Amino acid sequence: MPPVRDQARSSPPPYSRAVPDLLAARWLFGLSLVFHIVFAAVGVAMPLLMVLAEWRWRRTGSAVHLDLARRWAKGAAILFAVGAVSGTVISFELGLLWPRFMAFAGPIIGMPFSLEGFAFFAEAIFLGVYLYGWGRVGPRLHLASGLVVAASGALSAFFVTLANAWMNVPAGFELRDGAAADVRPLVAMFPPGWAHEVIHVLLSSYLATGFAVAGIHALRLLRRPASALDRAALRLALLVGGAAALLQPISGDFSAREVARTQPVKLAALEGQFRTERGAPLRIGGLPDPDAGATRFALEIPRGLSLLAFHDPDAEVRGLAEFPREVWPPVRRVHLAFQVMVGLGTLLAALSAAGLLLALRRRPWPRAYLRAVAIAGPAGFVALEAGWLVTEWGRQPFTVRDVLTTAQSVTPVARLGVPLVLFVAVYVLLGIVTALLLYRQIAATPDAAGADRAGGPA
């Protein structure tokens, strides 16, 4: 597909939009996703944790694992419900805020969304069977239901990420007179670079959820070192989160090379690379200054970027200067968000490696390690949100890279500030209540107390 950058730049947006409305639309959609993405990631990983705990109980008869499975299932139930309704908001907001984008892209990226619908069905159906089925269905059906929830949660994330991958690297259609022609939905479903994004997103879900859960149980262990429940919980959560954290750098390396190949502007922005050069250095930290065309205060590792992005220390990395200023993403924000993601990811990988060594030596967790895990609890989610901001900000000013700008996508409806305020109020309320509820129902209850009334009215 030929780049249509010039067209995007010269043709005025179809609506003359007041800037505040475009900004309000971006804030509303961005905040909706920042909110939903937490619950989506939990929806991928939490069912796996609860199934692992139940499986341990069924294998060994350990009551601690049964208590744990029910406690985690309760957490999954609360978080899944909020995720289901906040996801509904997103599916409607695609049209409410970006009708031009959907009119253009709906038929091209509709396939993964439709398949995601069925994955969502499977998730909701079997979560119902799992949560309310303790004592109503046989053990095998119960465990299998949990497995279906875990698998379809991952499948949902897989399909939705495919749609995002297409926005980053559109494929499977021709552009004729500003409209899509010759649409090949199955080609569009797997655009170049789909694999790296899907793998990265799935791992990040297990990583963020695993460490958040581990952090909660590490905190409880610091207070009550004898708790068998929390020791079992920490082991399982660190198993899932730690495995993902150790794999994520490999996936990150794969992603960097794919982004370098398919989205050179994004790579330049996230690395703060302004000049095109051979043997480009890797910049750790630093503050890009787009006007001066340089990234200051960074720790530079010579040839590091060329090595990482192309596996060749002398490879040429294209800088932002090669592209018109109009198509630059907000360089400073993208670079900083990227530093946060990589930095936290590295710390979590180190923490996981240390945990692996401790586990191999079969010694109880030292308090210092528990403290580190407790502090690192939220880090996975911060990294996940930062990574999402990198990919979204990194694609600006486009909704569909090089094809459709964000300004062209937005709705002509006026006064978008009103729904923005409404939804922000709702999200703040739901966020606070969910946190309080999880604390009161799961984190603050003593061992085994949850076992008799968890799982809803069965």
Place this chain on the structure above:
Amino acid sequence: MTPADLLGGVILASLVLYALLGGADFGGGIWDLLASGPRRREQRELVEHAIGPIWEANHVWLILVVVVLFTGFPAAFAAISIALFVPLVLLLLGIVLRGAAFTFRTYDVREDRVQARWGLVFSGSSVLAPVVLGVVVGALSSGRLRVAADGAEPFAWVAPFPLSVGLFAAALFAYLAATYLAVEAQGLLREDFRHRAVASGVAVFLCAALSGALSWREAPLVFEGLTRRPWSVPFHVATGAAAVAALGLLATRRVRAARAAAAVQVALVVLGWGASQYPYVLVPDLTLASASGPRATQVALLWALGGGALLLFPSLYVLFRVFKGERPFSVVDRGT
């Protein structure tokens, strides 16, 4: 039958299922709000017990409608999203608050003042969502929404006909819920919901009459469908027969059969609306054909829907067999 017609059929079928399943869940919330009498508490507990395991799955039918609409008929999705921005935002608020409040109430500590407040949010939004949903459907048929490149009149949907359809939808959902709950309840509680089913059945009739009368002036296409198409009379007879049967069965305490008759009645109401509106998606500017995206996508989507259905329906069977069957799927075997 073009792929567009088939997809339109899928959307209509999903809406029927959403009304029969998700609609009844909202109706349960309405009865939570209207709980009264000496068994007020038991009524609320039955509602919670009945919808707990299934409401999330039932809700997905609406997602399916949205997804099929934007994949198959992108122009319609964009135009509807612009013209009905305000009611759709209200619908979303209703959906979010209903689901979240229901979950918070279920999992919070019992007998708590905070919990009672969540109950009110749950039941209040269970009224809001069906009314707005009905308004959206009524507005689509009314011919008041015009598609223009530079936006739309934001309050064009505020008119008697769409609002009457909103009331009609809420009455229908409450009626469905009461007939379902009458089956699931025992003893005096069953009598409570049987009486509520009869009363809301009468309300459905009155709302239908009101909407029908208003459609004469405000939604000519629907009115024509109600009166002048070749299938109008048989359709009316069937819907009316189902309605009378449901009320008669309720009066004679045969609640299981009444539930089936009420479901047939509601399905026929939704199908009748769809048939009157055909081939329009958004009257009068967009038809299934003119709103269609590329044919290649529609064909691929139909295959995907067919494949998905093969997995979906057996799964739904398990869900409803376990929680709504006459006997539980199987009994507990150990430990729990």
